[in-house]
Amino acid sequence: MRIATLGPAGTFSELAACEFGRQLDTYTLQFHPALAQVLKAIPQQADIAVVPIENIVEGVVSPVIDSFVKRPLEIIGELSIPVRFSLVANHPEPQKIYAQFVAQGQCSECLGQYAVPIMNTASNSEALQLLQQSREPAAAVVPEHSLKQHSFAHVIHDITDYAHNETRFVAVRETQAVTTEPDPDTAYKTSLLIIDDTDHPGLLVEHLQVFAAYRVNLTSLVSRPTGHRFGHYHFYIECEGHREDSAIRAALTLIELRNKVVVLGSYPRGG
Structure with a gap:
């Protein structure tokens, strides 16, 4: 497997990519100078890309989330790397x-x-x-x-402002047509986008109420500007569970009546 990540060598991205690679039979690592180039390497130059998506101190990595709106990729795993x-x-x-x-x-x-x-x-x-x-x-x-x-x-040694600083990375690939059946013994997380193509008052509140009604626990909610005009946002959401869980399927079915939903993937929840 060819794994692309942010270079040069010696970075936390390399640590994350190697950690993910150890879960595979064999892998080769390639470095790219920018996150956009890492993601564009799929699928011609690389099979998988490992990119940072959130840091405890700095928050979300906006360029990665914004890239998913333009070109959805499938998230297949996550892992956290201590930042020291x-x-x-x-x-x-x-x-x-x-x-x-x-x-x-x-x-x-x-x-x-x-x-x-x-x-x-x-x-x-x-x-x-x-x-x-x-x-x-x-x-x-x-x-x-x-x-x-x-x-x-x-x-x-250890000069970071926060003692428990970590960066969370995700592994992504070209979206596959076939969805892997969930393992009942595995705790999953699902990532998705709600695309703001029909803006109206109370849009976000409606969607949150749907998730609450079906008892879907959200672990992350990020708003990103659409780039068209002020006050319009896309939403990146992470929730506990697999996309095939009945509660998540029911919630997304209702949300899709009002907005476009892009499921980026369901994957084992990192530690």
Whole structure:
């Protein structure tokens, strides 16, 4: 199986892709420089893409959800990766700090203690590379797991603002015509889109009442602008259960009377 994910090597995306790959018989990993390119790799260049969809601190990854509206793919799995960063330096008093912009936001408390410029990079790997090339006193924010491959003169471990920071990833593929029958011993989650093609007052409340009436537990609800005009939104929803469960089928049947529904997939619920 060919797995595409966000590169370069050394990222949390690589960890997630490898973790998912270990569930397969064999796999090869390929890196792409942007999320849009990762998703476009399916199906010509890759069979599966592993992409981040939500972080505990930063919230949802909007480009991924927006891409599902334009081109629905089938979500076949999810997993969470702990996000731990360290501050590494070549001198006890660095004059600059290299940090990927998302990493900077997740380590703001530690970085705020340094009255030096923060040099934003495109990736955590680039931050590490620039530090290694620097001849001046410098530091970098790097993933904790990268310390296994490198040694540094000065290290401050676990500098994330939130002790239990995690990023949730999903594995997606080209939508299959045949739906796998649910395993009665497996806890499932279902992801779907409600497309706002017939906007009217109370649209969201109506849909929430339908889910509540059938006792379908929603675990995520995200509104995304349609891009046409203010006040119009598509809704990305995750709920407990499989799309073939009677309660979910009944709820979606009613919702489809008013709006277009795209089921992105039912998959084993991650830990």
